[in-house]
Amino acid sequence: MKTTGLNRQLVIWMSAVTGIALAAMVLGITLFYAVAFYLNPGWLLSVCPDQIAAREGTGLPWSALWPGALEWSVFFVLWGIGTVGAIAAAVRFARRLIRPLDAVGTAARKIAGGDLTARAVPDGPMFEETGQLVDDFNAMARQLGQSEADMRAWNVAIAHELRTPLTILRGRLQGVVDGIFTPDEVSLRGLIAQVDSLTRIVEDLKVLTLAQSGRLELRLDTVDLADEVRSVASFVAPHLKDAGIELHCDLGSVHVQADGARVRQALLAILENARRYAAPCNLHVETRATSENGILRISDSGPGLPSGAENLVFEPFWRADDSRSRANGGSGLGLAVVRAIAEAHGGSAVVHQVDPNGTCFEVHLPRAAPPHTQRKSIPTRSRTPIETVP
Structure with a gap:
């Protein structure tokens, strides 16, 4: 798996949280018993009389209630096991989280480079939220590709519609210039009809464009x-x-x-x-x-x-x-x-x-x-x- 900054952050923070939780647990338990003995030694004696009696028989100070070397060793071993487990959980979590994000990022870069057929196709399982993100991105990419195809079709159709009246106009005018046609009333009316056709196409395109952009002016x-x-x-x-x-x-x-x-x-x-x-x-x-x-x-x-x-x-x-x-x-x-x-x-x-x-x-x-x-x-x-x- 490709290691990313998010992946490293997840591992570090999961490890830190595990260590902090274990340290807080150890210190909390130790402080609890120390404060409890200081405030009410009789309560501690009633809770663990055998341990108190043993320590009194040996003449050990009450500070011996604090964890010893063996106990601290056990604590550190437990902390190591917890950290390894946290790292393993973080890596697994990061894989499922980062794979779809990486796929979306790769597809987005391809689309930005002009490849409108690119889609995000992550491998492996995903969380529901990231799966929805991938689906939404692919839907957006399909819509973008369709819009680009529609725009090309529009350009071709517009060029085709404008070409006929323009060709007729140019041919007739060139014929007049070359002396082939005489500019009488009938021919001039025909040219005006072609101009009207061009005007109508341009006006219709203007209305459609303004309406699609939500800027069609209405005097209600x-x-x-x-x-x-x-x-x-x-x-x-x-x-x-x-x-x-x-x-x-x-x-x-x-x-x-x-x-x-x-x-x-x-x-x-x-x-x-x-x-x-x-x-x-x-x-x-x-x-x-x-x-x-x-x-x-x-x-x-x-x-x-x-x-x-x-x-x-x-x-x-x-x-x-x-x-x-x-x-x-x-x-x-x-x-x-x-x-x-x-x-x-x-x-x-x-x-x-x-x-x-x-x-x-x-x-x-x-x-x-x-x-x-x-x-x-x-x-x-x-x-x-x-x-x-x-």
Whole structure:
């Protein structure tokens, strides 16, 4: 076993404690009998009359009650045996204590050197506390490795998403410079569309990064989800209709504590996702409430999600059909932004399949009491449309 400073300290202190305990015992017993005889000789005579009589018959002084050479020899032998036993116990204890600590230290140095696959693997038995330390360290190391892998995947995905619009921009602009293309209104609008795509990707990345670091700025106020939906539906309905989507709204007044601009951003992201991947279909937008949360529900009658995709749709850059998604121009960040906004409000975003086909997204936000009114419960499952946006 590798000898460490902690190991030496354990051996020294265990030996010292054993010696001190034995010396205290010997001195304590001796002083006890000496003081007892000084204060009450008759009590000592009654306790050990034979020894007292023998000493009186020989004329020995009462100081002869102190341990003699043989007795001190026995004491030192006992002290030696106790010390050896203490050292053996200290070494065994140190082995079980230091092995996991040494394994953790070795793995930590490897991780610091860049080897994120290093793990603490001590040999032999461990105490429960040090075993828990090893497990926690290995869990942290796995999380660190996963974070590093996720960061690399993010970098690759971001580079891939930015490359297409940048390549188109550069090719078109170079064509204009070389005189191959004439800068007319159609080509310029196409270039602006590519710039808009880049702007959207950058803005989505900014929101995700701020949300993950807990620094997404929210201007919280009491807002009505129904009003926010109406403001968005009034200008997106024509674009959805052009894509073959009929938008139906069933809105009940639901007051939540939220940032209205972020709520509209999340709703737009879900509607844009439906336009790209669910058209043609009927799209229903509802606002409902429970006793604690306001619910923004968007359901479509499109093709739905692949089996098991419910836990993946909010992951950045995830696509059910990679080639189709890229053809439609999606960056794979929109729904991740929806979840980030919901969680930044202390809420959540969920998705589930709709029978027989289709997808239903729900954004849950903390509810707030309506100003100057008494809070009322609003049904949560009714789907009878009360308003249709043409």
